[in-house]
Amino acid sequence: MGRVAIQLLILTITFFCLAGAQTFTWTRVATDLPQSIKVFEGTATGPVFAWYAEIDYADTMLMAQALVSSAPGGTETVSSFARRSNAYVAINGGFFGAGQSYSLVVTDGSLAAKQISAVSRNAGSYPLMRANFGVMNNRTMQTAWICHFGSSVADIYRYSAPLPHTPTTIASPPLQQNGIQWSSVRNAIGGGPNLVSNGQVNVTYNEEVMFDSGVGRDNDDPRTAIGYNASSKIILFVVDGRRNGIGLSLPHMANVMIQLGCVQAINLDGGGSSTFYAAGTTRNTPSDGSERSVASAFIIAPVSKNNVPDPTYDRSIDTDDPMYIESGTGWFNSANPGYFGSQPARLVATGNGEARATFRVSVPKKASYDLFAWWVASSNRAMNTPFIVYTQGRVDTVRMDETVNGGKWNKIGTYTFGAAGIDSVAVTNQAQGNTSPAYIVVDGLRLVSYDRSLLTGILKKQAQIPGSFQLRDNYPNPFNPTTNIEFRMSNVGFVTLKIYDVLGREVATLVNDVREVGVYAIRWDASSLPSGVYFYRLCAGDASTSSARGLVETKKMVLAK
16 A cells, blocks of 8 residues: 555544533544554543544454453553454453452453452442443443352343442342343453443443542543444543543543444543553553553454454353253252353253253354353262264264363364254263262253354445344343344345244244344333243345345343333
């Protein structure tokens, strides 16, 4: 690219921010990065100096990761995080102390740091629920107030609102059964407080117990934030202060994030920790005078042999899913914690194979898939539980020891599953244990593929349209009696959106026609139905026919009256 063309890429954009009366002038910098990453440097009266990156995560050659430090002492600079990960862009993560993160970090589906459960304020102990940013298995984004009830990713639960704390009132701890398991999160970084919800300023400063923490609400300071816009582009933002410029207050920063297009955004650690790295260099001036070592960071890096790519397909099946079937007698729910999803693990006594659980496998196309199983381990479990994989006319039996490795995904193997819907995975009670009685346990099943051909028509990058074919999580969830279901169309196509109960019976058809490219929000009223778990399924296909065969995605929601 010639010098003139490069200069044309250095765009100067001016718009009015709601942060007081400031006008930010943004200049594009670091134009040697991939076109799916745009980095801007901004100034406003005050003076205020800020930087942000807009990442088009439809580019499947990019991977977003939340990381904890691997350095001695548990901290390192953002530049160090970035260089050892070959990152294009990086910012600091959440709060930390004594060489460890106090905020949640999930890295590639594994727990890297647990959110602390409580903080002491005003001579009282406040149970903690704070804002988190997550990139999900299907490459969509979420922000959520979360609480951590155990020591694994399965114990992370999200809520639609934070606890109603005030500086003088301590709210009751959250109940696990009132939350939704955040089981599909792949990378997450915690912080607080929340800044933006549904495109509106929503600074939950008192609710997240930020008072008396050293994090001021209304004072201008260095800050770091992360969010996403309506096109599912990730926004990373840092503003300087104290040493270089005056910084921003939390409400002012929330307004800036909205002006940058964010529909959801949260605050991360600020002050001397605030660091913005892009294209091989630290762009801002940290208020300590040099980069502070931090416990966590959020990076955007290329997919390469040195890191794990995001899956192109990731589907989990719980025991209350219509794709799960039991036969035989004696099945009952486990009383043990650590199960996958909202349904407790299922147990049956060991025997001669007369009790059987079957997961039906339906995948978008024939490809190679990694197969995982989740169980709740205990000393009275079978040590050789058979997982029988029926795929493409072949049968493979793998025996797993369910007395160990509970509360996580355990790999069964790698198999070629087809799209005909005739494959399955069965678990029988033809097993033995060291106790009498002994039990097999059946909980969740998961299929993951990295086959890039699965991206066709699903995660295809098209800058002129609003994202890809995509079914979003309904909101609110749980709900009573109405909820909103959003989906996005990247091509004109015939679409069906239907609701099913736990027995697989269709209870409502919300869409059954051709839809143009765009974003659609459907409001469903379930006032005539009983409380319980329901499933909503989107099928999108070719507009030239009345068939919705093509993309098929199913999600779960809870009606709680």
